[in-house]
Amino acid sequence: MDQTSEKFEERYRLGQKLVEQLGTVGTDPSTFELLGREWDxxxxxxxxxPGTGTEWYTGAIPYPSGGRFLEIGCGAGVTAVWAALHGCAHVTATDITDTAVDSAVRNAKRHGVEDRVRVLRSDLFAELDPADRFDTVFWNCSVIEAPREFEFTRDFEWAIFDRGYTALGRYLAEVHDWLLPGxxxxxxxxSLGDADRIAQLAAEADTSLTLLDSAGRRLEGVDVTYKVFEITPNSR
Ligand SMILES: C[S@@+](CC[C@H](N)C(=O)[O-])C[C@H]1O[C@@H](n2cnc3c(N)ncnc32)[C@H](O)[C@@H]1O
Incomplete structure (x- = not known):
């Protein structure tokens, strides 16, 4: 979308509001509850x-039983830990921020799965071993497009904003390089993001998106529809 359009501005303002509403305050580690467990x-x-996509996606996505799961942008590590607790033999979790990596490491230990959850600070796939391959790769992506000149000043902003959707575009273009056969x-x-833009980015990456599941929730007074897609290459 044209970054000067009204719709773009409206979404961006909502993103700024969510940063203020959902961003953590204070400097001391704390805990939260989700999915019947306590998390660092x-x-x-x-x-x-509750009400964020994490809660729903974590229960809805198909984990590879006995297989290798890669979570990009793991945040606090809820989905990565859940995957390890629900049958994945190996989980790699990456995030671009140190604070998320620190949280996810703590949560793997807290829930007794540190032997099979590896956490890395990485911009998408950049810090993976080039030979790494996975049965399933998943990203609960940062859904609001920020202006191309946006400067990230707080770790939390990475969870909401993607500058010009460049990270999403790279993810769509590169994700198939990290998959095991099948x-x-x-x-x-x-629905807080720009559905036309993800369709456009998928086409630019020569991929197709198939809707696997969706659910409606209310988040901070706003109705949100969460969707999980499978990405398939058009020409491989
Ligand atoms: C919507 S949040 C999801 C966090 C967590 N997976 C969850 O569901 O609670 C998106 C996450 O992606 C991370 N992220 C954003 N851009 C990234 C990038 N280029 N590489 C890796 N992680 C990124 C953010 O720091 C954030 O933790």
Whole structure:
């Protein structure tokens, strides 16, 4: 979308509001509850409250039983830990912020799965071993497009904003390089983001998106529809 359009501005303003409403305050580690468990939270990390997509996606996505699961942008590590607790033999979790990595490491330990959850600070796939391959790769992506010149000043902003949707575009273009034969690439999107843009980015990456599941929730007084898509290459 044209970054000067009214709709773009409206979404961006909502993103700014969510940063203020959902961003953690204070400097001391705390805990939160989700999915019947208690989780560590290092300030700066996205805290997935009830009503956020994390709660629904974590229960809805197809985990590879006995297989290798890669979560991009793991935040506090809820989905990564859940995957390890629900049959994945190996989980790699990456995030671009140190605070998320710190939270996810703590949560793997707290829930006794540190032997099979590896957490890395990485911009998408950048810090993975080039030989790494996975049965399923998943990203609950940062869904609101920020202006191309946006400067990230707080870790938490990475959980809401994607500058010009460049990270999402790279994810769609690169994710299939990390799959084992028969592996699956997944991405989330929700109604706070620009559905036309994700369709455009998928086409530019020569991929197709198939809706696997969706659910409606209320988040901070706003109705949101969460969707999980499978990404398939058009020409491989
Ligand atoms: C919507 S949040 C989801 C967090 C967590 N997976 C959850 O569901 O609660 C998106 C996450 O992606 C991370 N992220 C954003 N851009 C990234 C990038 N280029 N590489 C890796 N992680 C990124 C953010 O820091 C944030 O933790």
């Amino acid at each position: 939270l290092v300030p700066g990390t996205y805290a997935p409250r 592996g699956r690439a997944l991405v989330t999107f929700n």
